[in-house]
Amino acid sequence: MLLNRLPAALLLLSFCTNLHAQTQEISKKVDKLISDMTLDEKIGQMTQVTLGVVAKGGGGNEDGSLDPEALKHAVLDYKVGSILNTTAHALSVEKWRAVQTEIQDEAKKSRLKIPVIYGLDGMHGQTYTLNSTLFPQNIAMAATRNPDLVALAAHITANELRASGVRWEFAPVLDCGRQPLWSRFPETFGEDVYIGKTLGATAVHAYQADGLTNPTAVAACMKHYLAYSAPRSGKDRSPSYIPEIELREYFIPQFREAIKAGAATIMINSGEINGIPVHASKYLLTDVLRTELGFQGVIVTDWEDIIRLHTRHLVANSPRQAVVMAINAGIDMSMVPMDYSFFDLLKEAVQKNEVPVSRINDAVKRILLLKYSLGLFDNPYPEPASFANFGRPEYQQAALQAAQEAMTLLKNQNNILPLSKDKKVLVAGPSASSLAPLNGAWSYTWQGNQEQWYPADSKTIGQTIAEKTGGKASVLSAKGFDNTQNFDTARLRSAARDADVIVLCLGENAYAESPGNISDLALPENQMALARTAAATGKPVILVLTEGRPRLISSIEPSMNGILLAYWSGKKTAEAIADVLFGDYNPGGILPYSYPRYSGEIVLYDRKHTEDVREIFNADMTWDGYNPLFPFGWGLSYTQFTYGPISLSSSSLKGSGSLTITIPITNAGAREGKHTVELYSHQQYASITPNMQRLRAFKKIDLKAGETQTVSFTLTAADLAFVNADLKTVTEPGNFDLMIGKQKVSFSYQP
Ligand code: BGC
Numbered sequence: 034m035l036l037n038r039l040p041a042a043l044l045l046l047s048f049c050t051n052l053h054a055q056t057q058e059i060s061k062k063v064d065k066l067i068s069d070m071t072l073d074e075k076i077g078q079m080t081q082v083t084l085g086v087v088a089k090g091g092g093g094n095e096d097g098s099l100d101p102e103a104l105k106h107a108v109l110d111y112k113v114g115s116i117l118n119t120t121a122h123a124l125s126v127e128k129w130r131a132v133q134t135e136i137q138d139e140a141k142k143s144r145l146k147i148p149v150i151y152g153l154d155g156m157h158g159q160t161y162t163l164n165s166t167l168f169p170q171n172i173a174m175a176a177t178r179n180p181d182l183v184a185l186a187a188h189i190t191a192n193e194l195r196a197s198g199v200r201w202e203f204a205p206v207l208d209c210g211r212q213p214l215w216s217r218f219p220e221t222f223g224e225d226v227y228i229g230k231t232l233g234a235t236a237v238h239a240y241q242a243d244g245l246t247n248p249t250a251v252a253a254c255m256k257h258y259l260a261y262s263a264p265r266s267g268k269d270r271s272p273s274y275i276p277e278i279e280l281r282e283y284f285i286p287q288f289r290e291a292i293k294a295g296a297a298t299i300m301i302n303s304g305e306i307n308g309i310p311v312h313a314s315k316y317l318l319t320d321v322l323r324t325e326l327g328f329q330g331v332i333v334t335d336w337e338d339i340i341r342l343h344t345r346h347l348v349a350n351s352p353r354q355a356v357v358m359a360i361n362a363g364i365d366m367s368m369v370p371m372d373y374s375f376f377d378l379l380k381e382a383v384q385k386n387e388v389p390v391s392r393i394n395d396a397v398k399r400i401l402l403l404k405y406s407l408g409l410f411d412n413p414y415p416e417p418a419s420f421a422n423f424g425r426p427e428y429q430q431a432a433l434q435a436a437q438e439a440m441t442l443l444k445n446q447n448n449i450l451p452l453s454k455d456k457k458v459l460v461a462g463p464s465a466s467s468l469a470p471l472n473g474a475w476s477y478t479w480q481g482n483q484e485q486w487y488p489a490d491s492k493t494i495g496q497t498i499a500e501k502t503g504g505k506a507s508v509l510s511a512k513g514f515d516n517t518q519n520f521d522t523a524r525l526r527s528a529a530r531d532a533d534v535i536v537l538c539l540g541e542n543a544y545a546e547s548p549g550n551i552s553d554l555a556l557p558e559n560q561m562a563l564a565r566t567a568a569a570t571g572k573p574v575i576l577v578l579t580e581g582r583p584r585l586i587s588s589i590e591p592s593m594n595g596i597l598l599a600y601w602s603g604k605k606t607a608e609a610i611a612d613v614l615f616g617d618y619n620p621g622g623i624l625p626y627s628y629p630r631y632s633g634e635i636v637l638y639d640r641k642h643t644e645d646v647r648e649i650f651n652a653d654m655t656w657d658g659y660n661p662l663f664p665f666g667w668g669l670s671y672t673q674f675t676y677g678p679i680s681l682s683s684s685s686l687k688g689s690g691s692l693t694i695t696i697p698i699t700n701a702g703a704r705e706g707k708h709t710v711e712l713y714s715h716q717q718y719a720s721i722t723p724n725m726q727r728l729r730a731f732k733k734i735d736l737k738a739g740e741t742q743t744v745s746f747t748l749t750a751a752d753l754a755f756v757n758a759d760l761k762t763v764t765e766p767g768n769f770d771l772m773i774g775k776q777k778v779s780f781s782y783q784p
Contacts, residue, residue, distance in 0.1 A: 074144070081117055091120075097124040116151050118154075124163065134415065147401070149413070156205075158193070214551060237253045248419035299330065312362065340375075441624060449575065462519065463514045467484065473541075534574075640659050672738065702738060718768070730746040766784055
């Protein structure tokens with residue numbers, strides 16, 4: 034055994050030694066370069082502007098044509114190190130290559146010929162390249178519980194980005210979705226820490242697979258550090274108040290894992306935590322991120338976030354003070370991005386000794402190392418070797434599989450689903466004839482709501498259902514989510530007369546960031562009225578929800594016969610919905626969040642014991658505090674899975690040992706299906722009130738009808754750790770319960 038491993042170990046050792054030597058060599062080159070750089074050249078590297086600044090006609094530019102004078106001004110006068118974003122909408126892959134080439138040509142004219150690094154957003158596929166492959170948003174990817182699919186989607190996204198000539202990807206989003214009102218909830222992997230850290234690290238590995246010089250990889254950008262996702266009011270970029278013990282328990286672990294996975298860069302939360310804007314927090318940016326978590330890469334701000342320390346947060350009494358605060362706190366690059374104010378102000382601040390040159394050199398070194406690691410110094414131009422990796426036919430299949438696995442069947446009264454294809458189906462509701470409510474944010478435009486930019490072969494739900502039923506379906510819905518016809522209850526009532534079943538498509542139109550702010554989690558009244566009307570016809574109603582966050586449906590839920598949650602699942606959402614509705618695909622997605630029942634009761638699955646208690650008076654109490662409409666992990670199938678007893682390798686876990694947990698799972702139904710087995714733990718007593726459940730592991734299996742498979746998990750003490758009152762991550766001795774489905778066993782842990 035040892036002999037077998039020896040050559041591999043030697044190979045690894047020599048690889049590591051080579052890598053180390055290479056890194057040393059690059060580091061020396063960068064030091065030399067920095068010693069040759071003027072202050073202007075250094076500050077320029079730390080400056081990032083948006084494409085609109087150098088495009089003809091500015092941010093509204095439609096065709097990606099650059100303004101040569103503006104480009105020269107940016108690259109030669111201001112020596113900017115980085116450009117980001119698109120202008121009005123996505124550009125063709127060829128256009129992107131031309132844009133990149135023109136920018137790098139300009140950089141070649143500069144004194145030191147330092148290449149520009151370009152960054153784009155690609156949260157669920159390559160947002161800003163026309164005809165790229167859009168995958169489910171993270172919230173839907175989390176419902177698949179399939180890390181392989183997350184990796185595949187990230188890998189394809191990286192390929193399509195690199196094929197566009199761009200090597201820096203502003204993803205993955207690692208924010209923990211614990212505030213469902215928040216407009217960026219769909220970009221998260223949901224409310225659970227374990228899912229977030231597992232899938233987040235998987236995405237980082239996949240974006241950066243095979244090394245950053247490889248024409249199949251891009252530099253990942255973890256975002257938005259830290260705790261952007263939990264504003265108290267639910268409004269984007271508004272304050273959060275989070276004790277440090279919670280920051281460490283629920284928000285830091287995702288970043289810790291992604292850093293371990295080698296994430297090259299990180300973007301900062303635009304908001305404030307406990308009154309301190311994160312962009313001004315030396316504690317979070319330097320003490321925690323650099324010193325404690327060991328992050329070595331580039332720290333970039335989010336959009337305009339330095340100047341906003343002065344204009345919005347009011348912690349800096351001048352624009353220059355804002356720059357001083359942020360750079361001294363640890364920021365390396367400023368996404369300014371609309372002008373050169375940052376450059377001028379930072380230069381002034383350095384000249385006044387308000388920012389030490391050592392901090393500038395540190396930031397510039399990290400930026401140049403990133404450019405080296407991406408191979409930009411060798412060849413900054415679009416690489417022909419990457420071109421064939423755009424739009425490959427197999428990407429469509431990957432998008433379909435991801436959308437199918439995301440589909441989460443919430444309700445199936447009397448097995449109304451799957452529907453038979455010869456039924457007369459009436460397809461209605463605002464999302465039935467549109468693409469935007471199937472894809473959501475960051476889809477060919479920032480808001481995702483301009484359907485003229487979607488690929489021509491994209492399908493609506495109305496179309497895919499019409500195809501399945503051989504034309505027997507009638508589609509009442511009109512194009513455009515907000516089209517008033519879509520909310521006409523009288524029309525719905527009369528159209529339903531002829532139908533056997535109504536498929537009612539409700540939810541949310543696309544939105545991103547602040548334009549997606551809402552004040553009420555309830556599904557809007559005009560949609561609720563449609564649901565009530567549909568139910569009142571007496572025809573069975575299947576509710577299909579295409580939404581980024583859980584909009585409240587409690588009052589209509591009892592009168593819906595079936596409910597399919599489709600999230601925003603990308604290019605193949607409509608195909609996946611029809612496949613599930615008509616039984617061509619057996620759904621297996623499970624909720625990555627607790628679907629709330631009431632707006633006043635957002636209790637998450639990993640609640641504390643006293644959140645379960647509903648005290649009426651003293652001992653008179655109920656234990657139903659966690660009472661969502663559908664719990665975390667919920668999702669039905671067209672087959673049934675039964676669980677045998679859990680077996681443990683031992684009734685105690687000691688020190689650095691491990692515990693093996695096994696459970697037989699049987700597909701007791703009549704058709705094949707995918708199923709996720711989830712392992713939860715609960716410490717019975719601990720120094721910090723223990724969570725009632727914490728997800729510790731999951732495994733997705735595929736079982737044929739009648740088949741049984743034994744699933745096993747391994748736990749170590751570290752898997753059971755929590756953050757204690759001293760802010761240390763510890764595992765305390767004691768008794769633990771382990772839960773899988775309805776089965777429960779206990780064991781004890783001794784250090
Ligand atoms: C968003 C970031 C994004 C950046 C660049 C910001 O408004 O918060 O997630 O990466 O814009 O587009």
